[in-house]
Amino acid sequence: MIPINDLSRGYNLYHEEYEAKAIEVLRSGWYILGKEVTEFEKEYAEALGGNCYCASVDNGLDAITLGLKAAGIEPGDEIIVQANGYIATMLGIMQCAAIPIFVEPDEYYQLDYKNIEPAITPKTKAVLVTHLYGLATRMEPIIEICKKHNLMLFEDCAQSHFAPYKGTYTGLFGDASFFSFYPTKNFGGYGDGGGVVSKNPDIIKKVKVLRNYGSDYRYHNIELGCNARLDELQAGLLRIKLKHIKKLLANRDHIAQRYLAEIKNPNVSLPEIPDGCVHTWYQFVVRVNNQEKFRSFLEQKGVSTDISWKVPPYLQPIMIEKFGYKKGIFPITENICDTIVSLPMMDFMEDSEITKVINEVNNYEG
Ligand SMILES: Cc1ncc(COP(=O)(O)O)c(C=O)c1O
Numbered sequence: 001m002i003p004i005n006d007l008s009r010g011y012n013l014y015h016e017e018y019e020a021k022a023i024e025v026l027r028s029g030w031y032i033l034g035k036e037v038t039e040f041e042k043e044y045a046e047a048l049g050g051n052c053y054c055a056s057v058d059n060g061l062d063a064i065t066l067g068l069k070a071a072g073i074e075p076g077d078e079i080i081v082q083a084n085g086y087i088a089t090m091l092g093i094m095q096c097a098a099i100p101i102f103v104e105p106d107e108y109y110q111l112d113y114k115n116i117e118p119a120i121t122p123k124t125k126a127v128l129v130t131h132l133y134g135l136a137t138r139m140e141p142i143i144e145i146c147k148k149h150n151l152m153l154f155e156d157c158a159q160s161h162f163a164p165y166k167g168t169y170t171g172l173f174g175d176a177s178f179f180s181f182y183p184t185k186n187f188g189g190y191g192d193g194g195g196v197v198s199k200n201p202d203i204i205k206k207v208k209v210l211r212n213y214g215s216d217y218r219y220h221n222i223e224l225g226c227n228a229r230l231d232e233l234q235a236g237l238l239r240i241k242l243k244h245i246k247k248l249l250a251n252r253d254h255i256a257q258r259y260l261a262e263i264k265n266p267n268v269s270l271p272e273i274p275d276g277c278v279h280t281w282y283q284f285v286v287r288v289n290n291q292e293k294f295r296s297f298l299e300q301k302g303v304s305t306d307i308s309w310k311v312p313p314y315l316q317p318i319m320i321e322k323f324g325y326k327k328g329i330f331p332i333t334e335n336i337c338d339t340i341v342s343l344p345m346m347d348f349m350e351d352s353e354i355t356k357v358i359n360e361v362n363n364y365e366g
Pocket of ligand 1: 088089156180
């Protein structure tokens with residue numbers, strides 16, 4: 001069976017370096033907020049192009065929650081997001097007692113800038129873009145709208161590490177950006193992890209206070225903080241991965257380019273990339289009319305698939321309970337949920353495996 005992902009493959013490529021770093025950290029006698037975290041934060045900001053700062057945290061959800069709080073989001077503020085985004089983005093907003101306002105995505109699955117202005121109300125405080133599946137969103141029109149209406153702009157980059165838009169990496173376009181280093185992510189660690197990136201040092205400083213009991217220095221608490229620190233072991237392992245991320249992204253691109261060139265089946269629509277945007281292939285998402293038939297055909301042929309996601313965030317039980325959303329309000333999103341299928345994509349695949357996926361997808365008769 002070809003898996004949808006196999007995290008041991010990326011690990012095995014550099015296992016000696018990871019293991020050496022793990023032993024180094026374990027033997028150091030220092031496990032929380034030490035040299036590895038400090039160096040990782042510096043190196044990550046530099047890898048994104050310098051001109052920004054990073055505060056590491058314990059996961060992507062806390063990156064969103066603490067990043068929004070640090071940037072000044074307050075209870076009752078409305079934040080515009082795409083309806084086909086991930087539930088964690090909405091939870092981060094709601095942890096701030098702010099309100100996610102959903103709008104339909106464009107044909108590339110990204111927030112459609114044309115839907116922002118009609119969703120603006122006197123309570124709108126920000127737009128939060130998720131660069132979904134590893135593809136950078138077209139940011140220029142969104143930046144313009146945010147400037148025109150004096151809105152803050154945030155980016156959820158949990159799926160888009162090192163995905164450039166017009167030569168600049170995602171995460172550098174707004175007031176703050178939120179990263180997940182969850183193991184399946186293109187830049188994922190070996191446990192939970194996350195980060196807030198911003199060009200504004202005050203936001204980063206505040207996240208660092210919030211993540212550590214609201215403490216600005218030892219035993220001095222100035223904010224209603226929490227414990228959301230990245231640990232030294234994860235930071236050390238992420239530093240190793242950072243050295244190899246370009247090669248790992250190139251491996252994903254090799255898989256994607258073969259899929260794009262060789263999958264030729266009128267029943268299967270391939271992903272498209274708008275001008276100026278680069279795809280880093282967190283997921284390779286195709287569209288089919290009959291999702292279940294396609295998935296069970298591939299399953300029988302030994303190819304695993306997945307759906308990200310079958311139920312959109314606004315139709316999750318907790319969101320229905322809180323906001324009373326009903327099926328049918330976002331038809332573009334619901335059509336996406338009913339027709340998307342992710343093909344195997346990971347840090348490394350043998351060419352024979354890529355060929356098998358391509359052949360089986362081409363054999364599907366619809
Ligand atoms: C778009 C998006 N936002 C936020 C998250 C949350 O990240 P984490 O799992 O590290 O909390 C994820 C991943 O799980 C994600 O895909």
